[in-house]
Amino acid sequence: MPKTAIREGDVRIPSGCAIAGIMDRSGVRHDGGDILRSIELMHDRSNGLGGGFAAYGIYPEYRELYAFHVMYETHEARVATEAYLDVYFMSEKQERIPTEPVPSIKNPPDVWRYFVAPHPMRMNMSGLDESEYVMRHVFHINSQIEGAFVASSGKDMGAFKGVGYPEDIGEFYRIGDYRAWAWTAHGRFPTNTPGWWGGAHPFTLLNWSVVHNGEISSYDANRRYVEQFGYDCELQTDTEVITYLFDLLCRRHGLSQELAARIMTAPSWDEIDRMPPDRAKFETDLRVTYSSALVNGPFSVILGSEEGLLAINDRLKLRALMVGEKGSMVYFASEQAAIEVVCPDAENIRPVEGGIPFVAQLDEVARRKGLAACENSPVLNPLAHEVGVQPKRREA
């Protein structure tokens, strides 16, 4: 890789990709063998300039703590980051992530993991809730400490990514040694060299992880929308902005992942015009309020979270994404063959439809959600001004 290469984040790099996801809805954990074989089959969809995995359920003994996977390009970056973490977090354990030398992986960064809890006093003083506190500090490390990049920051999950073919990256990180109830994988075909490992996918934030194939034409509209709410689009990637949209709509506004996905791939006005009035009002209000969250252009996305996996395709279905099921297992892949190679007798194999999210939730989450209230309570923007709604008047 040329030393002078422009890094992801300095420039926007269009990419094509392969994506895959495997999940056991019952919550039973499986090793990384299957996801590795699934993504390896789609070798030709990537070009050796990016690959990675996200895994949920890999750190059950630390499930209460945030697991930070941090990539360091220099020793100084590690010293600065650890000093920073020491101030704002309390670390239960920290160690080098075990890796395996792989001939094709050249010049890898030093990769560490930290199991941390927010410093309680500092968090209280910040006035932020826990997720927001963690997010702000992750943003700080990524943007302010040169040569350090937080690859993942969720609980009981982690991202393993780098520059190389995904199967080589998987071998490098020894992902066969981890056991997870959900796996996603990404093989990247960037048009330009991303320059560093931080630009590889999946992109993650808190418990979110996103693998994505496509190039969204609404990127700048979406970026400028989320930047209003404190999200910092450092990497200039689609994956990053899609993650922030989910974080805004689900974590801050309290909407379900399915509804968030629906907002991002909203029904067409033609469709809404044909709906009964009540339903049309619901969809219109959502489209009007969240018009800048509409994602346009070709994309297929697998979103990972503590709830499970969710797959969406753009409204016009301009990117391939297949889904198959077998018992409690759900398989997603850009190509059908990548499902069949790990589950030859998968059932209900079909494309994920354009604009209709496919939701695979943990059984336990689905049960809990079925009983929970179905109204959200959004955290409102404190800067919002008065809007023109008639004030409630007291009865005379």
Next chain:
Amino acid sequence: MLDYALPRFKVLRDEALCVKCGVCERSCANEVHRSDGASGKFAANHVACVNCQRCVVMCPVRALAIANWPQVDCGSTNWTLGYMQDIAKQSQTGGVLLASMGSTQPLPIYWDHLLLNASQVTNPSIDPLREPMETRVFLGSRPSALKVNERERTVITEMPPQIKLDVPLMFSAMSFGSVSLNAQKALAMAAEKLGTFFNTGEGGLHRELERYGEHAIVQVASGRFGVDAHYLNAGAMIEIKIGQGAKPGIGGHLPGEKISGEVSRTRMIPQGTDAISPAPHHDIYSIEDLKQLIFSLKEATLYRKPVAVKIAAVHNAAAIASGMARAGADVIVVDGFRGGTGAAPKRIRDSVGIPIELALAAIDQRLRDEGIRSTVSVVAGGSIRSSADIVRAVALGADAAYIASAALIAMGCHQCQDCSRGRCNWGIATQDPRLTKRLNPEEGAERVVNLVRAWNHEIQEMMGGMGINAIDSLRGNRLMLRGVGINEKELDILGVKHAGE
């Protein structure tokens, strides 16, 4: 006193083609063409010609053309003929120079320095003939988040009122008085057919136009002409006009001779009296006063109509716009300095205000920095000439655009910039019944509808080329723009990269 003023135009008549039918003479309210009777030959009073081109278009044999007066200037780039003629006029009359339509100064037009993107290889362009291509826009304020019941699929948050546009443009304010009733009627009919809105301007809503109320924006300006509760409730949206791009900072003056019976009834002022719009609203001397007016109007309409506030693009437009949003404006309208007018002091028209492109970019960015852009709508107007300008405006951050001059040109206006004298040969900027009857509202509406449909097709093609199938995804999408031939500071304010970057 000897009149120093030179003719501006020279009427050229091809005597070999002329059949002496006299149409030119009958066409011209300025009495430029005169038959000498005996020979049947026509002579021209060049000094009266304003270059409205009515006679050129009407001449059945195409024997007429208008040229610039061939007088050379003194050779100075400072003392151009134009400035010398202005001095000649003012030294004779002692008056303020009046002008109409938009600025004629050769100042930068940033639209022409912004180029659009298209998809190649890494993502597909979308063919609007095969796929849905959405240009529908809603204007109004909206909450930053919704409270919903997902199981019942209902929205619990009370939504502020919105207006729905099927095309991303509306017709901006032109009052009855400054334009003819036929011109307003044509725009009202076109707005209805297109699923968009016309704006009454500050001249009230003529009773014949009340049936187009669902497509009307009723304006409240400093003169408050024609404003009462019935008027406010008759339209779909209310617009408070603080300023206008062509004449920021000053009011208006419609002379008594233009206040005919109909205009007087519609404006609710006595016939023959001057209609004076003060420079400021005398109940708005600050931002907190604006808030009171906004909420009085909302009270008067039971919070059922969005309230827009229109300002001229001036130096501090971004901060003002943010204040307007915080004062409760649902729609922020900004009008650039190249925007047209029925009458404005020439020095004001040509020297006050800033380009819409820079003002729009600054306003959109400021509202985002404040975290409130997605809770209000922004409309840009003043110099939109084509569908590509609208695409550029939306990509810079507008929800929709206002057009006026373009719609008038569709109806016959030739931009002679002589509206203020009320002798519009095209029946647009006049109240003279002999002239207004030249504009058939049905035909005018048809031309405007054709124009807007053509533009909308073009907008869809451009969006499709970018791989975008809903205009929501174009709004503020500045990566779709690249600058050419402008400097770093201009790029910085516009928030776009230079071509090649």
